[in-house]
Amino acid sequence: MKSSKEYDIIIIGGGFYGSMLALFLSLTFKKIAIFEQESQLMTRASYHNQARVHNGYHYPRNFITALRSHANYEKFIATFPEAIDDTFLMTYAIAKNTSKVTSAQFIKLCKQIGAPLRPLSKKVKDLFNTRLIEEIFAVDEIVFNAAKIRKKLEKELKQRKINIYLNREVTSIGAVNELLCVKLKDGKSYTAKKVFLCTYSHINSVLKSSQLPLLSFKHELTEMPLITMPKGLEKFGVTIMDGPFFSIMPFPDRKMHSLHHVRYTPHASWIDERAQTFDKSKINSKFLYMYKDAQRYIPRLSGISYKDSLFEIKTVLTQNEGNDGRPILFRKDHGLKNLYIVLGGKIDNIYDIYNELGKDLGISLKDYIFLS
Ligand SMILES: Cc1cc2nc3c(=O)[nH]c(=O)nc-3n(C[C@H](O)[C@H](O)[C@H](O)COP(=O)(O)OP(=O)(O)OC[C@H]3O[C@@H](n4cnc5c(N)ncnc54)[C@H](O)[C@@H]3O)c2cc1C
CATH class of the missing domain: 3.50.50.60 (FAD/NAD(P)-binding domain)
Known part of the structure; x- marks a missing residue:
């Protein structure tokens, strides 16, 4: 010693x-x-994440997590006003197929927790492929600059x-x-x-x-590509609910957007005692899979360009694997x-x-x- x-x-x-x-x-x-x-x-x-200040919308299958997020939202904004970016339009869309939540269930959850939903203009709605999307809402959700x-x-x-x-x-x-x-x-x-x-x-x-x-943890090796948005969508964010879909939100510190895809962001997952280390230079990006899938829902996303990827190990409690808490x-x-x-x-x-x-x-x- x-x-x-x-x-x-x-x-x-x-x-x-x-x-x-x-x-x-x-x-x-x-x-x-x-x-x-x-x-x-x-x-x-704390840096390699999607920078979303959760307001509850993301957790329609876990009422307590949705409620606590909504309760903490304003506290976070009050603690870090200078680190907040609220200058973009945040939207949530409900997928028609394989979604674990319907728009009626989503609306009910938002009412229960007191998180506002607003209608969108036709111009914004027209961005979405209505064959795949049931409903779209404007929401109050923002990002932080880590x-x-x-x-x-x-x-x-x-x-x-x-x-x-x-x-x-x-x-x-x-x-x-x-x-x-x-x-x-x-x-x-x-x-x-x-x-x-x-x-x-x-x-x-x-x-x-x-x-x-x-303790019992599930670890995931995750990738979130950083992208630039097509012209006209620089101030736009979207989350498609609730299943193997994607979300795109501004990542203020790099002046880009981050892309998170439920199916492709995790490169590997394991329930184990140790978080393994990783060498980012040896990981093949899954951006192209995410890119192709995202365009099906919002065709204009064909205009995004890839810049870089954030890699990180995500750790959640094994008890929340199935219920999204x-x-x-x-x-x-x-x-x-x-x-x-x-x-x-x-x-x-x-x-x-x-x-x-x-x-x-x-x-x-x-x-x-x-x-x-
Ligand atoms: C892909 C992804 C997306 C996410 N998106 C969001 C989101 O949009 N919104 C949200 O609220 N949350 C999000 N999260 C979750 C959020 O990032 C975490 O809950 C939060 O950052 C955890 O903070 P922390 O301080 O515990 O972890 P960390 O920031 O990882 O801090 C742990 C620290 O411990 C240090 N350390 C490790 N071992 C040792 C050691 N032996 N000795 C000394 N130091 C050590 C590490 O270097 C690290 O700095 C996301 C996470 C991931 C991975």
Whole structure:
């Protein structure tokens, strides 16, 4: 053991979750450190995603997830107003064939959760192939700019004097007397009263090397092409529901759109203890399959052009494989006293974790507001 330093809280993983938890915990604890293996915060799943601020529409088969998304939507906008892009027309279309939801069911869900649906102009409706699409709606759903969120989080973390250790891979967690001990690949170790494991697809990797009980996750190696839209559709977003279809939404940080296809975005999936690493240069893009399918629904999409792809491992709880739910995973005293495990299925789940953790530690969400 080369060196040892004691913290109140150590957070492993500097994604959106680790960073946001550090800010929340700084309301009560003084000495907080984040250990992140990459050279910057928020470079993994928190950057490589579709940037959708969910307002509930996406989850017609999971009422609780739809309701919680809608409840958290305005909170997210209030927390990150400078990172929001609402300058485009967002549409949801219901497919006629093989959809798991009808438009009547979709309308009912939106009414139940209070998410507005608006009719579209003929010009927009005419973009869609009516042989394949049952109904189309304009909705209130927006995207976030992950790079702007990172910038804001870095500033807030600095102001609150939270120590950020970059390029530091944690290898294991153990107990030393009343404290928890976090060991790093470089041989150093640090102790803390409480440790939060927020490594998303790598939660089980750290648990396994610590000889702690593993959790049940499904991992997917995903690809989302970044594209430029045809002339006239630069301010357009679409999600086709609910089955093996696709969605296209602006990706503000790259000034392009991202394309997610339920059938082709996952290159591989496995239910396993470890998230495997991948070499992006060795993966053959599935953009062409996505492109050909998308044109069937919206012929004008023949004019999109491919620029690049985002690759990432997506991790969901195996319990939600069939029902599309995206709840939080929040475990306290997991294998060791004061070891917390946190996995958020999507960005806005952070407010649900604040509620859970707030109850546990006596921190009220009312106290929590960004200053700048
Ligand atoms: C293809 C795809 C599309 C998605 N679309 C959306 C969407 O539109 N809207 C939405 O809300 N959500 C979406 N999500 C989900 C969302 O991205 C995740 O819920 C969220 O980013 C998880 O945040 P995190 O901080 O837990 O994970 P991450 O951002 O991955 O952070 C975990 C961090 O831990 C670090 N780490 C890992 N192991 C170690 C270690 N041993 N030591 C130190 N550091 C370590 C990693 O480098 C990483 O920075 C999508 C996800 C994917 C993959």
